[in-house]
Amino acid sequence: MMGGTLVSQHEIEERLALNTQQLMIYAQELRDTYWRERQRSAELEQALERERRYGQALKEAQAELSATLARLRMAASGVVTALAMALEQRDPYTEGHSQRVATYCLWMGQELKLESAELESVAYAAKAHDIGKIGIPDSLLRKPGKLTESEWALMRQHPARSASIVEQLEFVPKASLNSIRQHHERLDGSGYPVGISGDAICLGARMIAVADAFDAMTTHRPYNSIRTPLQAFQELRDSAPAQYDSRVLEAFEIGWRRHSGVPLT
Numbered sequence: 426m427m428g429g430t431l432v433s434q435h436e437i438e439e440r441l442a443l444n445t446q447q448l449m450i451y452a453q454e455l456r457d458t459y460w461r462e463r464q465r466s467a468e469l470e471q472a473l474e475r476e477r478r479y480g481q482a483l484k485e486a487q488a489e490l491s492a493t494l495a496r497l498r499m500a501a502s503g504v505v506t507a508l509a510m511a512l513e514q515r516d517p518y519t520e521g522h523s524q525r526v527a528t529y530c531l532w533m534g535q536e537l538k539l540e541s542a543e544l545e546s547v548a549y550a551a552k553a554h555d556i557g558k559i560g561i562p563d564s565l566l567r568k569p570g571k572l573t574e575s576e577w578a579l580m581r582q583h584p585a586r587s588a589s590i591v592e593q594l595e596f597v598p599k600a601s602l603n604s605i606r607q608h609h610e611r612l613d614g615s616g617y618p619v620g621i622s623g624d625a626i627c628l629g630a631r632m633i634a635v636a637d638a639f640d641a642m643t644t645h646r647p648y649n650s651i652r653t654p655l656q657a658f659q660e661l662r663d664s665a666p667a668q669y670d671s672r673v674l675e676a677f678e679i680g681w682r683r684h685s686g687v688p689l690t
């Protein structure tokens with residue numbers, strides 16, 4: 426008796442059979458679902474593996490590209506160095522000049538907290554600033570006395586000529602071109618080739634101007650007597666702010682002291 430109603434043995438067996446049948450259907454559906462999900466999971470794992478391999482291949486390609494770019498940059502730097510050395514071979518007084526100017530610029534750049542791209546740009550410009558002198562005759566380059574007006578006119582072209590040569594080198598930063606073109610400009614507008622003044626002169630050119638003048642004064646030149654670093658720096662300071670940027674001079678002084686251990690004041 427169930428709920429006050431008599432259920433026959435037959436009905437109980439029928440209900441049990443029905444329930445069993447439904448349970449078997451559910452079990453079958455569960456198995457199907459399980460196998461479908463398992464297949465999906467395997468496909469997902471394969472997709473993830475493909476993604477991982479693709480990511481790895483991409484990383485390797487990026488690393489290879491970076492290495493190639495670094496090699497090309499080094500090659501461009503090597504060309505600039507070779508051109509500067511070719512020029513310096515013609516004039517023994519200037520041997521090592523471009524490298525020293527580049528070193529001084531790096532010292533100043535570090536003190537001025539320049540970004541690495543700016544440091545790279547100014548180092549290129551410093552090494553290449555005078556390579557346009559390659560087209561100037563030896564008689565003029567090594568002339569001990571004063572230059573005539575026509576000789577000066579030729580000499581004044583060298584910043585633009587240097588920039589034109591460097592412009593041909595694909596991997597030299599374009600920002601270095603202005604530093605090369607403007608390295609003989611002066612803050613008061615009395616420089617060359619254009620006579621621009623103040624902030625119109627880029628920072629790289631101001632740095633090269635200081636390093637260039639300091640090296641010219643502290644190494645043997647046919648047209649000048651050699652000065653001690655202390656004397657040279659004093660002369661530069663006396664010429665600022667008309668010619669040289671006081672902030673750059675200060676960075677040079679700190680950089681010089683940090684690297685040589687000798688104060689300039």
Ligand SMILES: [Fe+2]
Pocket residue numbers: 554555583584608609
């Ligand atoms: Fe120059």
